[in-house]
Amino acid sequence: MMDSTKIAAEDRQLTVSLPDERVNVCIGSGTYSIVIKGADTAERFAMIDMWIPPGGGPMPHSHLCEETFYVMEGEVAVFCGETRTLAPTGSAMNIPSWAPHVFHNLSDKPARLMCTVSPAGLDRQFLEIGVRVATRTSPPPSVSAEQRAELMKKIPAIVEKYDGKVLPPDAFDHLMTPEEIQFLKDAEGA
Template sequence: MDEATLVNATVADRQAVVVKAGEGERLPVLGTQVRFLCEGAHMGRRFSMMEVTLPLDMGPPPHDHDWDEAYYVLEGDVRFQLGDESRLFTQGDFIYAPGGTLHAFKGASSTPARVLVLDAPATMEGFFREAAREITVFPRDLAKVPALGQKHQLRFRPPA
């Protein structure tokens, strides 16, 4: 796996980062693929950014957490749940979920959707890395998700 290129331009606890097409650490997480574009460690934990590939009907179950997340649909269709409302979003759509908002999303097109995900402050990386290590056999390992989420301050909720 390629890692982001850290450019020799550091300001306080932040570094310039360049990730070329096809580069960046990739992890299989809950049936999706997460590609790290800008890790929190390079940004003083202010935010992180990932590209998530969502096959049809794959994505995280309903959950909430204390940090903010923003999503930009690069391609494909994605079904988002925000609170009690479920809506279909497509290429070019933007979604913001403030901390504390119950939300979920999954691929909704026959070809995998791609979504940019920004979390602020940077928090999700630890969960993604541990989930990629611990949740490898479906559906058996899915029972680990609630405890793993709790460890990383994610509160998973039963689907509506």
């Protein structure tokens, strides 16, 4: 039983996150809604609502924070180290600190993931990289090839700033079929 006299001496209050007050950003084809900011939790954790369209998912990467996903809708293929796992609706997974990983929506329907990272930081990284949009399901705005190329040059330094590392784009191709790789290329070009 917890001793009520040992309450943490913090100057924090209850955090309430309402959908219409959240910041939403597009990174690639996905839209990420910052549900709980690290600033609200003394940087202990952050929570992000991820909307991943068919063919979507991040670049292969690793980072200091632990990353836990709960698949609320759809499914994603998760690649972590040398393991490939299909995560359908209702699945949960934890990606350990610094584990090389990526996830892809290889289906024809959007996926929705609730992601918690600990410690926080990924929320600020997303805000720095992403383009702000109106809602958690807003499609990405049109970006010229030049703008995309400029952002791609900046991303590794931004990721490193938040204790992460971008991996080669083909880091997990050996765990996918040629058809899946083509599906992702086609989705990226759309």
